[in-house]
Amino acid sequence: MTLQIPFFDGRAVFREIEDRVLQAVQRVLRSGQFILGAEVLAFEQAFATLTGARFAIAVASGTDALSLSLRAAGLAAGDRVLTVPNTAPATAAAIQAVGCRPIFADVHPDTLLICPEHVEQQMQAEVRAIIPVHLYGQPAPLNHIIALAKNAGAVVIEDCSHAAGAFDHGLHAGRRGDIGCFSFYPTKPLGGMGDGGICITDSDHLAARLRMLRMYGFNEHRICMEPGFNSRLDELQAAILHERLHVLEQQQQHRQRLAERYTKGLQKTGLRIPLLRSGITHAWHQFVVRVPQRKQLMKALQQMGIGTAVHYEHSLHLMPAFAASNGGQRFPQAERAAAEVLSLPCSRHVSEADADQIVEAVITCLS
Ligand SMILES: Cc1ncc(COP(=O)(O)O)c(C=O)c1O
Secondary structure, rough: OOOOOOOHHHHHHHHHOOOHHHHHHHHHHHHHHOOHHHHHHHHHHHHHHHOOOOOEEEEEEHHHHHHHHHOOOOOOOOOOOEOOOOOOHHHHHHHHHHHEEEEEEEEOOOOEOHHHHHHHHHHOOEEEOOOEEEEHOOOOHHHHHHHHHHHHOOEEEEEOOOOOEEEEEOOOOOOOOOOOEEEEEOOOOOOOOOOOOEEEEEEHOOOOOOHHHHHHHEOOOOOEEEOOOOOOOOOOHHHHHHHHOOOOOHHHHHHHHHHHHHHHHHHHHHHHHOOOOEEEEEOOOOOEEEOOOOOHHHHHHHHEEEOOOOOOOOOOOHHHHHHHHOOOOHHHHHHHHHHHHEOOOOOOEEEEEEHHHHHHHHHHHHH
């Protein structure tokens, strides 16, 4: 069988809301206001409504959202920040961008989410912030982690880059920690047509600091109060993201149906699928299976016209940029996951019939 199912199709994302995007772009261009105007404000308000947060502060990327959050929370150069090794390198790069030191905690073998027991062990290292990652769109378990952070006087900054539209017992991802950070990289559940990010918080203090830091450290009189960044979401991106926000839930439901088909269809293959926590709504940013013969399966699926991807192929603690702060510690669960995880196509351009064909193709390849 030869199919034509790419892993991701940016054109399909655009096609779905083409008229509305073109109108939004025209509206912005005709307004003559391109930076921090009515569109950003309206999008921030809409995002705050979606998540239930008191404040939403839009920034230039998900990486910046994390870096600015660490600075807003008072972290300084040399402070240790604990995160997971099986995340996008951006999580650790954001920590280093503000001079902090990324250290790691291993993940649970069934969910691939941060393991609270391992966080507890790692807290001995004077951790000033914890960044749990809601990997693939599944909210990570935070109860114990928040208690540990409180005890240690550390902040919790949730990396929600995969988790727009994800809920844990009715609470949107990003609402449990001090700040929740989202990426609008095009492939994300709420993807822009360019770069973007946003921070959510219920704290007046943190919201004010984030607004100040995203624009040179300006106070209301445009006096720089401390070293700041230039990290603003632009008006065009905000207008486009606002259009995408209208279809977020509908697209999440579509991915949910794909995930159900994959889960049911792949049950007998022996492939391992990350376990779902109870009480959560998964954003299904990625549908990930674990397969020891990953390379062969990827190649065989490619030959059948099915695109796949790996999130993530290398554990961060083994990368030269992050190895130094980690003192040679190993994280067996994350390392094993890195060798086995495989993401199947799971976005808007994939139909339910496509998902069935992908299941069939996987079964054929494995038999
Ligand atoms: C888990 C995670 N954190 C942070 C980021 C950084 O986001 P951005 O690419 O918008 O800077 C990404 C995006 O790749 C991500 O997947």
